[in-house]
Amino acid sequence: MSDDLICVGSIGGAFGVKGDVRLKSFCAQPSDIADYSPLVTEDGRSFTLTLLGPVKNGYSARFSGVVTKEDADALSGEKLFARREQLPALPDDEYYHTDLEGLEVVDTGGVTLGHVKNVQNHGAGDLLEVHGPKLKTAVLLPFTLEAVPTVDLKAGRIITDPPHGLFE
Amino acid sequence: MSRSVWKGPFVDAYVLKKAEASRESGRNEVIKIWSRRSTILPQFVGLTFGVYNGHKHITVNVTEDMIGQKFGEYSPTRTYYGHAADKKAKRK
Numbered sequence: 001m002s003d004d005l006i007c008v009g010s011i012g013g014a015f016g017v018k019g020d021v022r023l024k025s026f027c028a029q030p031s032d033i034a035d036y037s038p039l040v041t042e043d044g045r046s047f048t049l050t051l052l053g054p055v056k057n058g059y060s061a062r063f064s065g066v067v068t069k070e071d072a073d074a075l076s077g078e079k080l081f082a083r084r085e086q087l088p089a090l091p092d093d094e095y096y097h098t099d100l101e102g103l104e105v106v107d108t109g110g111v112t113l114g115h116v117k118n119v120q121n122h123g124a125g126d127l128l129e130v131h132g133p134k135l136k137t138a139v140l141l142p143f144t145l146e147a148v149p150t151v152d153l154k155a156g157r158i159i160t161d162p163p164h165g166l167f168e
Numbered sequence: 169m170s171r172s173v174w175k176g177p178f179v180d181a182y183v184l185k186k187a188e189a190s191r192e193s194g195r196n197e198v199i200k201i202w203s204r205r206s207t208i209l210p211q212f213v214g215l216t217f218g219v220y221n222g223h224k225h226i227t228v229n230v231t232e233d234m235i236g237q238k239f240g241e242y243s244p245t246r247t248y249y250g251h252a253a254d255k256k257a258k259r260k
Binding site: 006007008009025026027028032036082087090093094095096097098100101118119121122123124125126127137138140141142143144145146148151163164165166 | 228256
């Protein structure tokens, strides 16, 4: 699977008997999944997507080339991917989680502390979950200008000035 | 049933003591606390707490709109990893 593909949803199964599918969106705004059409599956098939309406836990949707219930059933469980370049550009200091994941975390002295595994938000601001060989458990680094003064996506690293005691 | 007003907000004494010590020292540090039941007070704004969730300390940067809530509300006890998809993080 290519690195520039981002999983934006999955197909739950057939919806009705006319080839419509039940679609689950992983997007921040669920209906945005239609903006990333055409979407590709893990095996490389490409589909143009039309949202028909909301159903429980997702949307009913129509895929190009899927016209029978049997076709729709065959797609059950497939994950749907969008290309990274399909995501709209963001203003300064705003980043896609998918861009932050995997970045190297370096302190102001140049020492590598670990890598970002995940981005979390429990209501008190965004947190970078940092895993490293010298860390006993994952460290949650606040994603603030103070704690993370530099994000260098091209170099694949962030420079951090963490609060005292966070990486101990 | 809500808490009687005359009692004032509940805060574990050690949390107040630690917060005060941290503010006086002026250092940017994580104040580790285990008291999830303590109320977030106005004097905690700007401080960084590590709130225990039974497993590890979750970093909580206290802001004004969190006043009156409990620390535990910002430190979930169950792990959920969703899909990143097009979710965004803003550096503040």
